[in-house]
Amino acid sequence: MLLAEIKTRIREAEERAGRTEGSVRLIAISKKQPVDRIEAVLEAGHRVFGENRVQEAAGRWPELAERYPGLELHLVGPLQTNKARQAIELFDTIHSLDRPKLATTLARLAQEEGHCPDLFVQVNTGEEPQKAGIVPDEADAVVAECRRMDLPVRGLMCIPPVHEEPTLHFALLAKIAERNDLAELSMGMSGDFERAIMQGATCVRIGSAIFGERPG
Numbered sequence: 001m002l003l004a005e006i007k008t009r010i011r012e013a014e015e016r017a018g019r020t021e022g023s024v025r026l027i028a029i030s031k032k033q034p035v036d037r038i039e040a041v042l043e044a045g046h047r048v049f050g051e052n053r054v055q056e057a058a059g060r061w062p063e064l065a066e067r068y069p070g071l072e073l074h075l076v077g078p079l080q081t082n083k084a085r086q087a088i089e090l091f092d093t094i095h096s097l098d099r100p101k102l103a104t105t106l107a108r109l110a111q112e113e114g115h116c117p118d119l120f121v122q123v124n125t126g127e128e129p130q131k132a133g134i135v136p137d138e139a140d141a142v143v144a145e146c147r148r149m150d151l152p153v154r155g156l157m158c159i160p161p162v163h164e165e166p167t168l169h170f171a172l173l174a175k176i177a178e179r180n181d182l183a184e185l186s187m188g189m190s191g192d193f194e195r196a197i198m199q200g201a202t203c204v205r206i207g208s209a210i211f212g213e214r215p216g
């Protein structure tokens, strides 16, 4: 378990980037990790976690949340419309608002539930056909539409193409966020979080570098 080392690397990257200490939030991505590894990170005092599937999160986090108060849970994976209500009830933040139809559904359910998680609009910066997210050209319009529906959009999220230098994608995301007055940037994973911090990340989503490789 390498939580302390990752926190040190984040602090050093903040310093190199001229960022305030503590300005980058670490989301420990616990998807597919065995519960004993998650408990070790909880025991070390960490309380901010991310999952990529509603079902998996619903199966284990309610019980862990009772034992470890102060938990904050983030959804970072694709959200099917038919799981949206469950996601609103379970998560504090959803990073994967990736299509207009989901925004409409979340707006309606948030009305019914009386609250809504903080939201990030996922941008498909590499315009990869197989990847979720709004293409960069449509991002401004989708953010505006979300705001019109009173959705609490806090920032943007991206997952750069695997075989490209991520820095260009992080910079593009930062530019779109800036022109839309969005303060938060969810970008950077185990292999590239320091580069994301250099480009202004406010949330990094780190899994395997903390917990170890996900069991196959």
Ligand SMILES: *Cc1c(COP(=O)(O)O)cnc(C)c1O
Residues within 6 Å of the ligand: 029, 031, 052, 076, 077, 159, 189, 190, 191, 205, 206, 207, 208, 209
């Ligand atoms: C799995 C995942 C991560 C973490 O990936 P690691 O390479 O294990 O750090 C971050 N973001 C999303 C959206 C993921 O699905």
